[in-house]
Amino acid sequence: MARVLVGIKRVIDYAVKIRVKSDKSGVVVDGVKHSMNPFDEIAIEEAVRMKEKKLAKEVIAVSCGPTASQETIRTALAMGADKGIHVEISGNEAEFLQPIHVSKILAKLAQDEKVDLIIVGKQAIDDDCNQTAQMTGGVLGWPTATFCSKIEHGQNELTVTREIDGGLEVVKVKTPAVLSADLRLNEPRYATLPNIMKAKKKPVKKISPKDLGIDITPRIQIISVEDPPVRQAGSILPDVDTLISKLKEGGHL
Amino acid sequence: MMLAMGRRLKAIECFLRRWVSSRPDPELTALRYNVKRGSYAVPNDTHVAFFEKLLGPGGVITDSQECDAYNVDWLKIVKGSSRLVLRPRSTEEVSAVLRYCDERRLALCPQSGNTSLVGGSVPVFDEIVLSMRLMDRIIHTDELAGVVVCEAGCVLQRLDEHLSGRDLMMPIDLGAKGSCLIGGNVSTNAGGLRLLRYGNLHGNVLGLEAVMANGNVIDCLNTLKKDNTGYHLKHLFIGSEGTLGVVTKLAIQCPNLPKAINVAFLGLRDFKKVLETYRLAKGELSEILSSCEMMDRVSMDIAEQALGLKNPLASENDFYMLIETSGSQLSHDEEKVKAFLEKVMELGIVDDGTVTSDPSKIQKIWEVRERLAEAMSKEHYLFKYDISLPLSEFYSIVAVLKDHLKDCDVRYITGFGHLGDGNLHVQVLTSDYDAKVNARLEPFIFEYTSKMRGSISAEHGIGFKKAKFLRYSKDESAIELMRNMKRAMDPNGILNPYKVFT
Missing domain, CATH: 3.30.70.2190 (Alpha-Beta Plaits)
Structure with a gap:
């Protein structure tokens, strides 16, 4: 039975309105409600379902970030993960943490924990990078299947349905492998009260990138973060004639 | 990306969802409920010409298809036959419309977001629809005092979004928030999901401006938390369902946005x-x-x-x-x-x-x-009751109804509601309008509620659907005083006829 490692990121909750800092150095995160990246939630759900179907022996949830990331790990544990690993990175450093760093961390942990499968969300909704799965596969030299919407388990191989522009693509990958979860892979559960309580007693190991021998020196510099342009308000016109003349005025006709 | 886009589309989606229903329009209210038209004047071309001049482009709708969007209620249980919709943009225009209609005895049906659940917001016959939708300015926000002053046509959700940027929120929230207008909420004293904590609109409306049937503007637009002077006239317009006047502006007390x-x-x-x-x-x-x-x-x-x-x-x-x-x-x-x-x-x-x-x-x-009402009305005809009951008797009504309707062709009987407010929504779902079920339910459910000393309308109001059952929750002495007030404020009875009273 497989050991599964799932990467989860703490991001600003998608129901919260994002505000850009006045000095344009980033977005306001203090006092803003965070939760688990929705695609990572799908990844956790998939791993937990594997465990329920006796396809996985252990599910390990890993999060790289500040102390508060432990809340995200607790959520994963409440959903059914067995143990957590918190790779502690200060808030300041976390802002410049990139997929290249995270994939090296995940790859190292995957080797240390002797896992057979890594599942991550296809992208984080804050930076929209969509690189972690690919790079983790690259670092480990493992087959990688991205944008999974269906995963079927065979003997030492997986049949994966991928969401691509033209429709669906079915591929086979040998394990060990890296997968990235797309939106339609599953619908994550809500953690139940007994499991939320049990999750408090599950082990969470704290570790630093230094312990893993991974250099997280920033490779990027954020020059400016800005709000998207404000959309012009529409107007209601009294009749079709006015509409036509307006369209002509604007050179659309 | 997809999720961010989802957030932007949410508002549009909400609106569409509320209007896309697989069921066809109901038959005309006048026929289904056998109502007799009051002796009002019939709107004619001269009237239309006057309104077109008064309200300008976009202010008058006479196209019959467009009018029908204003004739049918959200639940699709009632349908009027108005061929004239007016869309004023200011208090002055509302006042001029009312004065003109009062002098000519033209009946009016004030309409906000048309999300009434008791058929209160659409005409019964050919009443002129007075849509408040274009009066949607937010006039002033006092962040320290927690007060917002706005026109009656502001969509509730828009007000809430406006306030949330200032760490405030509306004291009222309900499932229809994306469509309903604050003026309608106030006119019907709508309850909703925050009532348990913040109380009802009689407490949260600090002041208002309303136009009486004769066109007189009543300015009670107080913005103070305390103002104990004279008669508290604002209450006449809160919950009177547009029968005593048309609310045009409001000052509402707003609590701080909770941090957790x-x-x-x-x-x-x-x-x-x-x-x-x-x-x-x-x-x-x-x-x-x-x-x-x-x-x-x-x-x-x-x-x-x-x-x-x-x-x-x-x-x-x-x-x-x-x-x-x-x-x-x-x-x-x-x-x-x-x-x-x-x-x-x-x-x-x-x-x-x-x-x-x-x-x-x-x-x-x-x-x-929040979407239960929508879910239930999607594929079924909904006999919907909104009652207050003592908590000990709160849910027993569902069993009572199941027994009472056991020989009828009923799909489901459901109960949900604001337990903390003692307010239950009871629904009887049938495949289509069923006169036998209707006769079996009414007045039975009102008699039962009355016997339990409950209220036959906890938060939805009386509207058209419950007008003839008002006596189950109001003593005759109170109804008589209501009639006297109606006569004093709207002697020609032009405002929202056939509603609240029979």
């Missing part, structure tokens, strides 16, 4: 356990408790089937409760919520549950409760 919200969704075995949970929630959560809602198994099943919503719990339960807390510090609230939940689980009162403080999950859980 927790939502628990619970599964329970029987109604006794629901009441026990409520009792404990009041005690353990006290000042942070902001909502206590319940729904039965059938309600949940319909939400899942009709709208594809997800039951937050994997288990099936006979009853579900949604408990929300709002406070100023998450860790403090979470500790209380945790202690409460541990207690109800340990005592075996609650069988299953989940709890979250993630805004996205909170939104999803609330959606199940």
Whole structure:
């Protein structure tokens, strides 16, 4: 039975309105409600379902970030993960943490924990990078299947349905492998009260990138973060004639 | 990306969802309910010409198809035959319209977001529809005092969004928030999901401006929390459903936006356990408790089937409760919520549950409760009752109705509602309007409610649908005084006729 490692990121909750800092150095995160990246939630759900179907022996949830990331790990544990690993990175450093760093961390942990499968969300909704799965596969030299919407388990191989522009693509990958979860892979559960309580007693190991021998020196510099342009308000016109003349005025006709 | 886009589309989606219904329009109210038209003048071309001149382009609608959007209610249970819709942009225009109509005895049906659940917002015959939709300016926001002054046509959700940028919120929230207008909320004294914590609109409306039937503008637009001078006339326009005047401007008291919200969704075995949970929630959560809602198994099943919503719990339960807390510090609230939940689980009162403080999950859980009315009306005709009952008798009405209707062709009988306010929504779902079911239900359910000393309309108002049953909740002496007030303020009876009174 497989050991599964799932990467989860703490991001600003998608129901919260994002505000850009006045000095344009980033977005306001203090006092803003965070939760688990929705695609990572799908990844956790998939791993937990594997465990329920006796396809996985252990599910390990890993999060790289500040102390508060432990809340995200607790959520994963409440959903059914067995143990957590918190790779502690200060808030300041976390802002410049990139997929290249995270994939090296995940790859190292995957080797240390002797896992057979890594599942991550296809992208984080804050930076929209969509690189972690690919790079983790690259670092480990493992087959990688991205944008999974269906995963079927065979003997030492997986049949994966991928969401691509033209429709669906079915591929086979040998394990060990890296997968990235797309939106339609599953619908994550809500953690139940007994499991939320049990999750408090599950082990969470704290570790630093230094312990893993991974250099997280920033490779990027954020020059400016800005709000998207404000959309012009529409107007209601009294009749079709006015509409036509307006369209002509604007050179659309 | 997809999720961010989803956020932007949410508002449009909400609006569309409310209007896309698979059921056809109902037959005309006048026919189905055998109503006699009052002796009002019939709107003619001269009237239309006057209004076109008064209101300008976009202010008058006479196209019959366009008018029908204003003739049919959201639940599709009533339909009028108006061929004239007026859309004033200012108090002065409302006043001129009313004066003109009063002098000519032209009947009017004031309409806001048209989300009435008792047929109060659409004409019965050919009443001119007075749509308040274009009066949607937010006039002033006092952030320190927590007061917003706005026109009556502002959409509730837009006001809430406007305020949330200032760390304030509306004291009222309800499922129809994306469509309903604040003027309609006030005119019907709408209740909703925050009433348990913040009280009803009689307390939260600080002042208002309204236009009387004769066109006189009554300025009671006070913005002070305390103003104990003279008669408190604003109350005449709160909950009188547009029969005494048309509300044009409002000053509303707004609480601070809570910094921490927790939502628990619970599964329970029987109604006794629901009441026990409520009792404990009041005690353990006290000042942070902001909502206590319940729904039965059938309600949940319909939400899942009709709208594809997800039951937050994997288990099936006979009853579900949604408990929300709002406070100023998450860790403090979470500790209380945790202690409460541990207690109800340990005592075996609650069988299953989940709890979250993630805004996205909170939104999803609330959606199940907020969209119940929509789910039920999607594929069925809905006999909908909104009653207040003493908590001890709160849910027994569903069993009583099941027995009373056992030989009728009924699909479902469901109950859900604002437990914390003693307010139950009882629904009888049939495949189409069924006169036999109607005759069996009314006045039976009102007699029953009256016998239990409940109210036949807890928050939806009287509208058209319940006008003839008013006496089950109001003494004749009170109804007589209401009539006298109506005569004094609208002697020609042009404002929202056939509603509230028979």
